[in-house]
Amino acid sequence: MPGEIVLEFPKEYVRQKDLIGEGTFGRVFKAEAWELCDRDGVTVVALKTIKDNAPEDDKQKLTDELELLKTIASTRTSYPWWILYQDSMRFMFQMRLPVRWMAPEALWSSEFSVESDIWSFGVVVWEIVTLGNTPYPGMSAKEVIEYLKQGSRMVRPNYCNEDLYLLMMNCWSQKPTRRPKFKDLVHELEEMECDTEVIAY
Template sequence: MCKITNFGRDLDNLRGNGNDNKTRLPVRWMAPETLWSSEFSIESDVWSFGVVVWEIVTLGNTPYPGMSAKEVIEYLKQGSRLSRPKHCKEDLYLLMMKCWSQKPSRRPKFKDLVHELEEIERDTQVYVTSIRAIDDVQEYAITTE
């Protein structure tokens, strides 16, 4: 069982209403509307879920490797998204991309994600090519040092 949380912070802290003005935001997991307008929703949670799937596929790599938080924000403003790991099957990456739709209303509902993941599981024997995954993880580590 996997639990997705808000990194131990409550929404008041994330919105800047907490007592600690130095609260670091989890920018790498936040949807654009949350970054620009502090809009939190189930749709912004779907965005974060897509990032978590990317992390799982990369065996725990940091999203947007080698970028600062400021660079991540600029990258997203340009409409860019996390790239597909070489070892990730196309259908799983397409699911991630749906989670990262610019318009929150175009992102899938969690129930639809469950259905799509079940379809991927049913149709695919190999989700991640493990030898290539290890090579990719090593490549990410080299480029971020």
């Protein structure tokens, strides 16, 4: 049917090429697909394979990710799973959607701005304070979205002082206009650094 969205593409029409990168769940390859979406000839696509030794939890997380991205996927039960993207989604795929770092308006409405960058900065600060822990520990991407819909925020990490946690929480204000500016964040961090130096002295 004209305009119908194809949700499955046979993997025998896909030729795996060079490795693009490796993520949490598996490897991403450049690939070629024949007659994708009724196009003549070859279309360059991104192909993702789950690792052979991936635990069931990772497979479930990948499934959640696929639902969020609304990909073109093979429904075969065997692994690896083969994931194809239309041209308009290839760039997003190569970034793998960073749900844990995205502001609510970016998740719900694809609204990206300086204010949504401020939200992401707050998450990065949380990562630094926790020495590289994964944001929203123990949650799948789908659970993170539900958590944010409820208005919840990550709790204060151990060994994080109240001022720094307040900075994070300000970055995570629900209304983008209530989030601080980058210049204000720099000023606050500089003040915290000075206070720390005084205490250390």
